Amino acid sequence: MAGKESSSVPSTPLLKDELDIVIPTIRNLDFLEMWRPFFQQYHLIIVQDGDPSKTIKVPEGFDYELYNRNDINRILGPKANCISFKDSACRCFGYMVSKKKYIYTIDDDCFVAKDPSGKEINALEQHIKNLLSPSTPYFFNTLYDPYQVGADFVRGYPFSLREGAPTAVSHGLWLNIPDYDAPTQLVKPRERNTRYVDAVLTIPKGTLFPMCGMNLAFNRELIGPAMYFGLMGDGQPIGRYDDMWAGWCTKVICDHLGLGVKTGLPYIWHSKASNPFVNLKKEYKGIFWQEELIPFFQSVALPKDCTSVQKCYIELSKQVREKLAKIDPYFTKLADAMVTWIEAWDELNPSGAAPGVANGTAK
Amino acid sequence: MAGKESSSVPSTPLLKDELDIVIPTIRNLDFLEMWRPFFQQYHLIIVQDGDPSKTIKVPEGFDYELYNRNDINRILGPKANCISFKDSACRCFGYMVSKKKYIYTIDDDCFVAKDPSGKEINALEQHIKNLLSPSTPYFFNTLYDPYQVGADFVRGYPFSLREGAPTAVSHGLWLNIPDYDAPTQLVKPRERNTRYVDAVLTIPKGTLFPMCGMNLAFNRELIGPAMYFGLMGDGQPIGRYDDMWAGWCTKVICDHLGLGVKTGLPYIWHSKASNPFVNLKKEYKGIFWQEELIPFFQSVALPKDCTSVQKCYIELSKQVREKLAKIDPYFTKLADAMVTWIEAWDELNPSGAAPGVANGTAK
Numbered sequence A, B: 001m002a003g004k005e006s007s008s009v010p011s012t013p014l015l016k017d018e019l020d021i022v023i024p025t026i027r028n029l030d031f032l033e034m035w036r037p038f039f040q041q042y043h044l045i046i047v048q049d050g051d052p053s054k055t056i057k058v059p060e061g062f063d064y065e066l067y068n069r070n071d072i073n074r075i076l077g078p079k080a081n082c083i084s085f086k087d088s089a090c091r092c093f094g095y096m097v098s099k100k101k102y103i104y105t106i107d108d109d110c111f112v113a114k115d116p117s118g119k120e121i122n123a124l125e126q127h128i129k130n131l132l133s134p135s136t137p138y139f140f141n142t143l144y145d146p147y148q149v150g151a152d153f154v155r156g157y158p159f160s161l162r163e164g165a166p167t168a169v170s171h172g173l174w175l176n177i178p179d180y181d182a183p184t185q186l187v188k189p190r191e192r193n194t195r196y197v198d199a200v201l202t203i204p205k206g207t208l209f210p211m212c213g214m215n216l217a218f219n220r221e222l223i224g225p226a227m228y229f230g231l232m233g234d235g236q237p238i239g240r241y242d243d244m245w246a247g248w249c250t251k252v253i254c255d256h257l258g259l260g261v262k263t264g265l266p267y268i269w270h271s272k273a274s275n276p277f278v279n280l281k282k283e284y285k286g287i288f289w290q291e292e293l294i295p296f297f298q299s300v301a302l303p304k305d306c307t308s309v310q311k312c313y314i315e316l317s318k319q320v321r322e323k324l325a326k327i328d329p330y331f332t333k334l335a336d337a338m339v340t341w342i343e344a345w346d347e348l349n350p351s352g353a354a355p356g357v358a359n360g361t362a363k
Helices: A002-006 A032-039 A069-082 A088-097 A123-132 A182-187 A220-226 A242-257 A276-299 A309-324 A330-348 B002-006 B032-039 B069-082 B088-097 B123-132 B182-187 B220-226 B242-257 B276-299 B309-324 B330-348
Strands: A019-025 A043-048 A063-067 A102-106 A167-176 A200-202 A215-219 A260-270 B019-025 B043-048 B063-067 B102-106 B167-176 B200-202 B215-219 B260-270
Touching (some): A088 A220, A088 A242, A123 A167, A167 A242, A215 A220, A215 A260, A220 A309, B019 B088, B019 B123, B069 B088, B069 B330, B102 B123, B102 B220, B123 B215, B123 B260, B167 B220, B167 B242, B242 B276, B242 B309
Antiparallel strands (some): A102 A215, A200 A260
C-alpha cells in the first residue's frame, strides 16, 4: 500500500527528527496503515487510555514509545493526578514527555482525506508548512495566508505588519463527520462536511475559537506548557471540553506573547461520529459553563511580567481559581491541576538541561 | 448570450426592488453584457467620472440612472466638494442618492468568474445571501459560515452566540488579477489569483481588514452613511485608499453597533491590472500614512451615546481631526469632508420621510 503514495513523499520528510506524533488510544492502531507513507519516518508517542493490562497492537515498522496509565503514574508520581483517565485528554501527557520541538496529534478514527483532485492529503506536511511560516494576527488578509505560493498581502495591508508573528499552533479540519456538539449531532444526524475550503488563515488577536484536538499541530517550544487538556473523564463532572479548554488558554497566551494561531488546511477524513447520547452526558455541564468561560477568557489580562508560557499559565490558573470557582468547585480542582501540570512539565523538561529521560515502554 | 445562463436565474431575482447596483465609470459599459443574466432585472446607478460632456453608452435593456459631475454639483451644491473627482471614490455618490435598502457596487473591469466546476458565478446572488444571513463577529467558527447549507456551529461554540449579529457588509473577492498595491504589483507582475476558496467568513470584532470596493455589497439602512469613500484623486494628495478608508471607518462602526462584516465568496473575474507606476504615485503617501492610520483605527473608541451610524461617523470625524491632523493637513480637510458627507446624506435621505427625489439623468 505504501508504495504508490510514498512516491510523492520526499525521502526525508520535513522535520523528521524534530516532531513527535502523539496518539491517544484505547484500541489497536490499524488506522496507522493508511498513514504509513506519511507517518512512518516520524517517531510516535502513543498514550494508552483505559485498562493498562490491555495490549495495543501497533502495525509493523513504526518507531514508537507507548505509555499506559501505570507508566504515567510511575513517571509523574503524585503529580499524575493532573492527567485525565478514560478520556482522550490523556494525550497531553505525550506533549510533556516529548523532547521534540514540534507535536502533531491525531485521533485514531481519522483517516487520510483526499483533496478535490482526488489526491491523498499529506496532513502532516501541511501542518508543518503552517507552523514554519509566520502568522498574521494583527490585521486580516482577505486572500488568506499571504505566505502561501501564489498569494500575498493585498492592497491596504500595512507594510510594517508583513513580517508576521511566529506561528505556535496549526489547527486542521475534518471532512466527512464534522466536529459537532451533542445537541447539533442529535438535530443533524446525517450532516457530513463535504466542503473543501482551500485556505489557511490566522485567527486574529483577541478572537477566541473552538480548538479541536483531532488534527492539531503546535510548536512545543513556543507554546507546549499551555497545551494542557484539563481534567476530563473518569471522576470528573465533564468531558469533551479538553481541547476547548486547551484552545482557550492557548489562544489567550499566544495573544499575550505575540504568537500566531492558524486554522484551515489540512483536512483529515473523520470516519465515525461518536454517540450523541453519550456525548450529551459528557458535555451537559460544559454547555452551561461555557457561557461563563467565554466571557472570562475574552476579558483575561495577563500582566507584563508574564514573559514565559509557564508564567502565563500559572497566572491564568490563579484567575481561574479566583473567578471561576463560583461556578462550580470543579474549577478549584482544575486550577490546582493547572499548577501541577506546570510543575510536572518543568520537572520533565528542565530548562537548559539535556533532553530528559522519559521512561516509557520504548520499543 | 443571456439565454443559456438565465435558465439558472430565478425569474424574479432576490431583492429585485430593494437593491441598487452602483457602477463608477469613465467608459462605455460593455462589460454589462456579460452580467446581463444576473443584473438586468436590477436598477443601476451609474456614476460617471471625469469629463461630463462625454457620453457613456449603456447596453440596451438595462434600467439605470446616470450622474455625471454636473449632476453631482447641481444636486449637492457646495456640498459636492465631499465627492471625489477623477477617482472611483466618486461611486459613494451613488450610495447617497439610492433609495434602496441594499447596494452592490462593482468595477467596470470585473467580469463573471467561474467556480471550479466551470459554472458561472452569480456574484450578486451570493452577496445577497451573505447579507440576509447573520454574521458571527464574537467567536470564530472553524467551519466558516455556520448559516450555509451543510455547515453549522462546531463543538465548543457558545450557544448564546449562535443567533449571530445582523450583517452589514459582504466583501467579495477576485480571481485572476489580485488586488495588490503598487509595490507588490511591481515585484510580482505575473502573479494571478487562481485559488478558489469556497468560504464566507465573518471578520471578528476588533479586527480590521483591507476592504476593496471592486466587488462589495452592503446594507445601506444599517451602515450606508459610513460608506464614504473619502477625498481622493483630483486635487488630493492621495488615491487608491478610498475603499480602505471606508472599510476602516465601517468596521469600527460595525463593531461599535454590533453589526457583522463578511468576506470571501463571491468571486468576480478581475480582468486587468492597473498600471503599477501610476498606482505608486497615487499610493505613495498612503503607504506611509497607513502606518499611523491603522493604530488610530485599532484604538478608536466610540462613546455609548453614538447610537446611529451618523452619530458614530461625526464622532469619528472629530477624532480624525484631533489625532490625524498632525500627520498632514489633508486629514483636517478629510474630517471636514466627513461632516459634509453626513450633512449631504441626511439632506438626501430625510429620516422618516418618503423617498427623496434624486434628479439624475434617469432614463
